[in-house]
Every structure is written in structure tokens, then in C-alpha cells.
Amino acid sequence: SAVISQKPSRDICQRGTSLTIQCQVDSQVTMMFWYRQQPGQSLTLIATANQGSEATYESGFVIDKFPISRPNLTFSTLTVSNMSPEDSSIYLCSVDRDGPGTQYFGPGTRLLVL
Amino acid sequence: GENVEQHPSTLSVQEGDSAVIKCTYSDSASNYFPWYKQELGKRPQLIIDIRSNVGEKKDQRIAVTLNKTAKHFSLHITETQPEDSAVYFCAASQAGTALIFGKGTTLSVSS
Numbered sequence: 439s440a441v442i443s444q445k446p447s448r449d450i451c452q453r454g455t456s457l458t459i460q461c462q463v464d465s466q467v468t469m470m471f472w473y474r475q476q477p478g479q480s481l482t483l484i485a486t487a488n489q490g491s492e493a494t495y496e497s498g499f500v501i502d503k504f505p506i507s508r509p510n511l512t513f514s515t516l517t518v519s520n521m522s523p524e525d526s527s528i529y530l531c532s533v534d535r536d537g538p539g540t541q542y543f544g545p546g547t548r549l550l551v552l
Numbered sequence: 553g554e555n556v557e558q559h560p561s562t563l564s565v566q567e568g569d570s571a572v573i574k575c576t577y578s579d580s581a582s583n584y585f586p587w588y589k590q591e592l593g594k595r596p597q598l599i600i601d602i603r604s605n606v607g608e609k610k611d612q613r614i615a616v617t618l619n620k621t622a623k624h625f626s627l628h629i630t631e632t633q634p635e636d637s638a639v640y641f642c643a644a645s646q647a648g649t650a651l652i653f654g655k656g657t658t659l660s661v662s663s
Contacts, residue, residue, distance in 0.1 A: 471650050471651075479656075530596075537647075538584065538648045539648055541586070541651055544595065
């Protein structure tokens with residue numbers, strides 16, 4: 439498996455502000471992913487973040503709203519920009535380890551936007 | 553792109569009974585099919601997975617079957633226990649790419 443940490447674990451933010459979420463892994467990984475899980479819903483992929491290249495965003499998610507950094511093989515950040523109450527959700531990072539496709543999730547960041 | 557359908561959305565069983573959750577996928581190129589268990593307030597936890605070169609995989613009380621021709625795969629839990637109560641998600645991907653998740657099944661095991 440993998441040891442994955444996220445910061446912050448939760449936050450309450452005002453609309454119009456931005457929040458940067460950090461994801462740290464205990465060893466180098468090629469693939470990192472960011473997902474959103476709205477209350478009572480499934481996980482929706484936001485983007486794939488590979489080190490040394492631009493993140494690849496899924497339909498409905500844009501870089502201006504969710505800029506992602508991947509400065510090295512153990513770390514990534516996701517910023518939720520110009521937040522609105524609709525951005526209230528759990529944001530999870532995941533990493534691809536232990537064989538192609540095997541993904542482990544971080545503990546998530548619970549975001550509430552007022 | 554890939555689309556994953558999951559049924560049922562809720563499932564209630566008595567302790568000791570078996571539970572079966574079914575998923576279908578649309579992209580024939582998908583070759584990796586994991587199952588995650590998510591307890592309330594916790595992260596999704598990988599419980600079992602199967603790759604397209606295998607038809608069935610078992611780990612104690614949990615088994616997964618895959619029918620590539622029909623593009624469906626199922627999770628089987630035998631001798632259910634109250635601690636099996638959780639939301640279960642199936643997913644599909646081409647190995648090395650992002651997972652596409654089903655909508656989840658809330659399993660309730662009553663004692």
C-alpha cells in the first residue's frame with residue numbers, strides 16, 4: 439500500500455476565496471489523481487497529475503478553477519479557486535502503486551464554503 | 553469514455569447471508585476492475601481487484617468475478633457481518649489511467 443497524507447483535513451472558507459490542498463506520499467509515484475466526492479455521491483475524477491507535465495483535466499473541470507501542481511514524485515497540490523457553496527465537497531488525492539492501476543487514496547479534505 | 557453502472561444502490565441483508573453487487577462497464581479497453589469499501593467519514597479502501605486476464609479472484613469472504621464478453625463484474629461477500637456495512641464502489645480503468653467509479657452501493661448488514 440502507500441502512506442498518503444493530505445492537508446488540511448478540513449476547512450471552512452468564504453465564497454470568493456481560494457484554498458490549496460496538499461497531498462504527500464511516502465514514496466515516489468508516477469501517477470497522482472485528484473477526485474471530488476460530493477456529499478452522499480460517488481467519486482468524480484478532476485484531473486491526472488504527472489510530474490513534469492501539465493495536469494490533464496476531465497470534462498467539466500478547468501485549470502483556472504482547479505490549478506494543480508506536481509513539483510516532484512511525492513507531492514501535489516490542488517487549488518480550488520474563487521470558491522462558491524457548490525464547491526463544498528470532499529477532495530481526495532490518490533496514487534498509483536503496487537501494480538498498474540492499483541490506486542490508494544489519501545484521507546481527503548472536507549471543504550465547506552459559506 | 554468509460555461509463556460504469558452499479559446495482560443495486562442499496563442492499564440490506566441479515567448477518568450470515570451473502571451479498572452480491574454488480575457492475576457493468578462500457579469501454580472494452582478497460583482491463584482493471586477494483587472494488588473499494590468506504591465507511592462513513594473515511595477514505596475509500598481497496599478491498600479486492602481483478603484484471604482482465606483473470607475470471608475470478610477470491611480473498612477470504614470476498615470474491616470478484618469478471619465476464620469480459622458481457623462487460624460486467626461482480627462482488628460477492630459471503631457470511632456477511634455487521635462490520636461489512638459500508639458503501640461499496642466498483643471502478644474500471646485501463647491500468648495506469650484514472651479510475652471511473654460506479655455510483656456506489658450502500659450495504660447494511662443487520663444482526
